[in-house]
Amino acid sequence: xxxxxxxxxxxxxxxxxxxxxxxxxxxxxxxxxxxxxxxxxxxxxxxxxxxxxxxxxxxxxxxxxxxxxxxxxxxxxxxxxxxxxxxxxxxxxxxxxxxxxxxxxxxxxxxxxxxxxxxxxxxxxxxxxxxxxxxxxxxxxxxxxxxxxxxxxxxxxxxxxxxxxxxxxxxxxxxxxxxxxxxxxxxxxxxxxxxxxxxxxxxxxxxxxxxxxxxxxxxxxxxxxxxxxxxxxxxxxxxxxxxxxxxxxxxxxxxxxxxxxxxxxxxxxxxxxxxxxxxxxxxxxx
Amino acid sequence: xxxxxxxxxxxxxxxxxxxxxxxxxxxxxxxxxxxxxxxxxxxxxxxxxxxxxxxxxxxxxxxxxxxxxxxxxxxxxxxxxxxxxxxxxxxxxxxxxxxxxxxxxxxxxxxxxxxxxxxxxxxxxxxxxxxxxxxxxxxxxxxxxxxxxxxxxxxxxx
Numbered sequence: 001x002x003x004x005x006x007x008x009x010x011x012x013x014x015x016x017x018x019x020x021x022x023x024x025x026x027x028x029x030x031x032x033x034x035x036x037x038x039x040x041x042x043x044x045x046x047x048x049x050x051x052x053x054x055x056x057x058x059x060x061x062x063x064x065x066x067x068x069x070x071x072x073x074x075x076x077x078x079x080x081x082x083x084x085x086x087x088x089x090x091x092x093x094x095x096x097x098x099x100x101x102x103x104x105x106x107x108x109x110x111x112x113x114x115x116x117x118x119x120x121x122x123x124x125x126x127x128x129x130x131x132x133x134x135x136x137x138x139x140x141x142x143x144x145x146x147x148x149x150x151x152x153x154x155x156x157x158x159x160x161x162x163x164x165x166x167x168x169x170x171x172x173x174x175x176x177x178x179x180x181x182x183x184x185x186x187x188x189x190x191x192x193x194x195x196x197x198x199x200x201x202x203x204x205x206x207x208x209x210x211x212x213x214x215x216x217x218x219x220x221x222x223x224x225x226x227x228x229x230x231x232x233x234x235x236x237x238x239x240x241x242x243x244x245x246x247x248x249x250x251x252x253x254x255x256x257x258x259x260x261x262x263x264x265x266x267x268x269x270x271x272x273x274x275x276x277x278x279x280x281x282x283x284x285x286x
Numbered sequence: 287x288x289x290x291x292x293x294x295x296x297x298x299x300x301x302x303x304x305x306x307x308x309x310x311x312x313x314x315x316x317x318x319x320x321x322x323x324x325x326x327x328x329x330x331x332x333x334x335x336x337x338x339x340x341x342x343x344x345x346x347x348x349x350x351x352x353x354x355x356x357x358x359x360x361x362x363x364x365x366x367x368x369x370x371x372x373x374x375x376x377x378x379x380x381x382x383x384x385x386x387x388x389x390x391x392x393x394x395x396x397x398x399x400x401x402x403x404x405x406x407x408x409x410x411x412x413x414x415x416x417x418x419x420x421x422x423x424x425x426x427x428x429x430x431x432x433x434x435x436x437x438x439x440x441x442x443x444x
Contacts, residue, residue, distance in 0.1 A: 004431075005403045005404055008403060011384055011385060011388070012318060012404060013314075015325070016329075017326065018313060019313060019326065019329050021305050024330060028334050028338050231302075
């Protein structure tokens with residue numbers, strides 16, 4: 001690829017963030033709600049039709065006003081007429097997932113640039129030493145032998161890395177944009193042979209996005225329970241490799257408890273190297 | 287996760303897999319066609335349509351070409367916005383006038399040039415996305431690249 005071709009690609013890639021599957025779901029939900037409320041898609045109508053509708057509405061309002069000029073108006077108990085119904089749906093303001101990736105046998109990850117915040121996750125075999133993530137606010141789990149086996153790093157940098165002497169390792173992460181506040185909650189377990197960890201967290205605002213990152217340190221089989229209808233963004237079920245489960249959903253305000261269940265599926269694994277870590281990241285809308 | 291079937295190779299894939307494959311191509315093509323803001327909006331609209339009409343999508347022979355047209359028809363131009371205005375200012379190594387030169391290309395030349403030369407898509411792939419003949423794509427792409435080279439003063443590929 002020559003230099004000009006590369007520049008064209010970089011220019012277009014930098015022009016617009018990727019569209020996430022969560023954003024598409026949200027738009028579809030909005031569209032369905034709009035139709036079910038009996039509202040038509042005013043913004044999809046051609047400009048001519050919109051103008052015609054506005055003119056007709058003005059004529060109707062003027063006609064109604066002339067017809068009722070001499071009639072006392074019923075102002076209601078508070079002395080004012082009710083506000084007109086707002087027809088235009090609100091702008092897309094919810095937080096959105098911009099990227100989610102999981103890579104086996106890698107120790108560095110570059111997520112799509114331009115997001116507001118990032119979370120990185122590492123998962124190691126736990127038999128040998130590993131360093132912490134290079135950047136970010138860290139939350140770590142060490143196994144019964146004292147080795148780093150799972151870690152989460154929260155940062156505004158789109159790249160992060162660590163190093164390890166373990167034979168097997170994985171790195172994952174996600175990016176989020178369009179949020180006003182990020183709150184992180186963690187649950188962990190590092191007893192030998194651990195098979196679960198739970199996290200409990202409140203969601204205060206309507207339209208909040210919850211992203212779960214479940215790491216089964218030195219474990220390949222993994223599920224979560226506690227919130228139904230989660231969209232799975234990354235998991236691993238193909239051959240040798242660790243599952244770092246990243247899932248998300250827009251949730252109603254309330255209190256939630258999520259549990260990750262893990263299992264060392266490969267034969268002969270050392271239970272002393274197991275360690276579970278689950279992070280729940282709540283993103284409030286702007 | 288819903289399941290759809292892509293006609294042609296009759297491969298049943300989940301919507302998520304379909305989404306991951308189609309989103310980058312669609313976004314690049316629509317951003318090249320309409321610019322950053324409307325291009326991204328068109329991509330999101332087209333994929334929302336796909337999400338809502340998975341049953342119909344399975345009967346469409348060329349889903350990505352269809353979604354390319356859906357994205358364009360479901361969004362409207364915003365007259366006061368410059369089509370190639372970038373929302374993010376990053377210190378990437380572009381030629382400063384590349385955006386203006388891309389903007390100066392006719393729409394089909396721009397899309398063909400970006401997809402063929404920027405991303406290395408094949409002529410058939412690009413033609414099926416744009417709904418035109420591969421030979422026409424080739425003409426658009428080579429004319430577009432030639433204009434960019436002239437504009438940037440580049441004569442030889444490096």
